[in-house]
Amino acid sequence: MMAESNKNNRLHGVYAEFMTVDSLLTASRRIRDAGYKKIDAFTPFPVHGIDEALGIKPTVLPWIALCGGLTGTVTALVMQIWMNSIDYPYIISGKPYISLPAFMPVAFELTVLFASFGAFFGMWALNGLPRFSNPMFSDPRFDRATDDRFFLFIDAKDSRFNESGVHKLLGETGSEHVSAIYEDDTPNRIPSPILIFVGVLMALSIIPALIVAKMRVTKSDSPRFHIFYDMDFSPAKDMQQVSTLFADGRAMRPDVAGTVSRGQLNQDLDFMTGIDIEELSRVDLPRAQKLARAYSPSAMLDDESDDPAADAEAPAIAETPAVAETAEAETVDEPKTATVTETAPVQTETEKPAETAPAAETAASDAQTAAAATETETSQESAAAATTPAVDTTPWLKENPLAMTSEVLAKGQQQFEIYCAVCHGANGSGNGLVNRRAQKILSTTWTPPSSLHDDAILLDKYPDGKLFSTITNGIRKMPGYGSQIMVQDRWAIVGYVRALQQSQNASLDLVPESMRKQIEEEKMTIDKALAEQAEAEKKRAEEAAKSASK
Numbered sequence: 001m002m003a004e005s006n007k008n009n010r011l012h013g014v015y016a017e018f019m020t021v022d023s024l025l026t027a028s029r030r031i032r033d034a035g036y037k038k039i040d041a042f043t044p045f046p047v048h049g050i051d052e053a054l055g056i057k058p059t060v061l062p063w064i065a066l067c068g069g070l071t072g073t074v075t076a077l078v079m080q081i082w083m084n085s086i087d088y089p090y091i092i093s094g095k096p097y098i099s100l101p102a103f104m105p106v107a108f109e110l111t112v113l114f115a116s117f118g119a120f121f122g123m124w125a126l127n128g129l130p131r132f133s134n135p136m137f138s139d140p141r142f143d144r145a146t147d148d149r150f151f152l153f154i155d156a157k158d159s160r161f162n163e164s165g166v167h168k169l170l171g172e173t174g175s176e177h178v179s180a181i182y183e184d185d186t187p188n189r190i191p192s193p194i195l196i197f198v199g200v201l202m203a204l205s206i207i208p209a210l211i212v213a214k215m216r217v218t219k220s221d222s223p224r225f226h227i228f229y230d231m232d233f234s235p236a237k238d239m240q241q242v243s244t245l246f247a248d249g250r251a252m253r254p255d256v257a258g259t260v261s262r263g264q265l266n267q268d269l270d271f272m273t274g275i276d277i278e279e280l281s282r283v284d285l286p287r288a289q290k291l292a293r294a295y296s297p298s299a300m301l302d303d304e305s306d307d308p309a310a311d312a313e314a315p316a317i318a319e320t321p322a323v324a325e326t327a328e329a330e331t332v333d334e335p336k337t338a339t340v341t342e343t344a345p346v347q348t349e350t351e352k353p354a355e356t357a358p359a360a361e362t363a364a365s366d367a368q369t370a371a372a373a374t375e376t377e378t379s380q381e382s383a384a385a386a387t388t389p390a391v392d393t394t395p396w397l398k399e400n401p402l403a404m405t406s407e408v409l410a411k412g413q414q415q416f417e418i419y420c421a422v423c424h425g426a427n428g429s430g431n432g433l434v435n436r437r438a439q440k441i442l443s444t445t446w447t448p449p450s451s452l453h454d455d456a457i458l459l460d461k462y463p464d465g466k467l468f469s470t471i472t473n474g475i476r477k478m479p480g481y482g483s484q485i486m487v488q489d490r491w492a493i494v495g496y497v498r499a500l501q502q503s504q505n506a507s508l509d510l511v512p513e514s515m516r517k518q519i520e521e522e523k524m525t526i527d528k529a530l531a532e533q534a535e536a537e538k539k540r541a542e543e544a545a546k547s548a549s550k
Contacts, residue, residue: 009182012135014166015142015153016175021047024150027173028053031154034169038155042136042145061122068118072110077103090433094418135184141177153181240445240477254473255483271401272487274465274472279395397465400498402491412496415489419481428452428500447477452497453504467494 018024024041031039032055041050077100084090085097095102124130136142136153145151152175154166163180170178215224226232237243237251246253269277273291281288402408417426425432430451438446456462471490474480481490 009185011156011163012181012183013153013155014163014170014178014180015136015151016170016173017141017177018150018152018175021150023174024152025049025053027152027170027175030173031152031169035160036154036158038158040153040155042142042151042153044146044148059126061119061126064122065115065119069111069115072112072114073107075114076107076110080106091417091422094414133184133186135181138184139179139181141179239479240447252479254480270397271491274397274468276395276397276465283393283395392466394466396463396469398463400464400491400495402488402495404495408492409496409499411489412492412494415485415493416496419485420493423449424452427504428497449478453501458501459498464494464498467497
């Protein structure tokens with residue numbers, strides 16, 4: 001029995017001690033059948049079937065976790081809809097503003113997080129935690145609950161509890177020891193040093209928040225303290241920034257010269273470059289040869305290769321008369337790596353680099369001498385061009401090689417909305433979401449995108465091949481998309497851009513004959529309404545003038 005000093009305290013309950021698991025389960029079932037509800041068992045290891053033996057009902061904790069999970073799902077969806085569709089509408093990869101499949105990852109994460117919080121804190125609430133002491137701890141015999149003894153406890157708060165009756169009932173279960181437990185009489189007041197320490201700690205924790213708040217609303221001439229210096233001053237560069245690491249000053253690096261995506265070498269050079277290669281071979285043979293090497297797998301072989309298979313794989317440019325004659329005249333061996341430095345994607349207008357001569361150490365033939373002379377002339381012409389406006393002499397393809405079907409235009413529209421609309425706008429006016437955002441934050445490094453409806457970009461001044469090359473290789477601060485968009489899709493984008501231009505500058509001749517009469521009637525109706533509106537405004541102005549004169 002408990003010490004006499006504890007008997008003056010309020011009774012907490014009665015426990016019985018058992019030696020084996022079977023005796024504990026038997027006693028638990030008997031106490032349960034006797035109608036007791038507030039009972040508990042303490043064992044040194046989990047006991048299978050103890051919940052059923054004690055009559056413990058299913059907890060509501062799963063429902064709390066379910067409500068937490070649903071709250072997390074709703075929170076994630078509302079948050080993303082607000083951020084992406086209302087506060088800052090932004091089209092990402094052509095998806096709509098409200099794209100539930102794209103919202104699922106965040107929704108899943110918050111569902112798991114909130115469900116975990118519900119299960120964790122719900123368990124605390126249902127168990128009445130935190131509790132730093134239990135009256136059972138005051139009995140020395142209870143220490144063996146973690147070793148080799150099993151205890152069955154009946155709470156004094158049970159509606160059927162009667163101390164003498166409980167002692168008798170537990171004694172009949174075969175328990176070797178039955179004892180009453182009284183409420184702990186030790187002081188429950190928290191020591192004042194601990195309260196002082198907690199108070200001081202809470203007061204000190206406010207100081208960092210006050211410092212941060214002050215720094216957000218004030219200005220200082222002194223630099224802030226950098227905890228992670230390398231992260232605050234990372235050498236990494238964002239898009240459209242200047243870098244001193246490269247000769248061209250651009251942080252964004254273009255693709256390696258001659259880079260072509262896999263599966264895109266199954267077309268002729270005209271289709272892959274947007275240039276009439278046969279015409280280019282007549283006006284600029286070195287450049288045509290470089291394009292041939294850049295887009296041909298056989299370009300990595302030496303010029304004197306005797307491999308018939310390699311000769312069979314030579315590009316279409318080698319079959320033109322001008323190139324074939326020059327190929328026979330050139331007999332100088334070039335290093336295999338020379339083709340990597342020579343090949344370059346098609347450049348547009350001011351971005352076309354000056355061509356450099358091959359780095360061959362044993363160049364002694366007449367062909368190389370002529371090439372060196374050509375390079376010297378080219379360098380002089382480039383220096384002169386720096387002071388005069390550049391004239392584009394590239395023989396661009398004037399027409400799109402793809403047949404303009406509804407499927408092609410639909411594909412072009414899809415790719416345009418994914419890659420182009422964010423800057424150029426859905427209608428090609430040059431005022432896309434990114435441009436509007438840059439103007440809103442007054443970005444000083446932002447170059448506004450061109451309107452696709454400007455006269456300089458229309459078909460008569462900007463051929464389809466040149467527009468294709470611009471999409472492929474970029475221009476000014478616009479990056480090239482040759483590595484991201486398939487060749488056929490780039491031509492489809494060109495077709496869709498032309499359709500956009502015609503939609504803004506269309507004439508009646510472009511409308512099918514079956515629809516012209518309807519459009520003319522609608523135009524007459526609109527003109528009539530506008531005329532009536534103008535006449536009514538004129539009358540109101542005259543009446544107002546008469547009233548003012550009176």
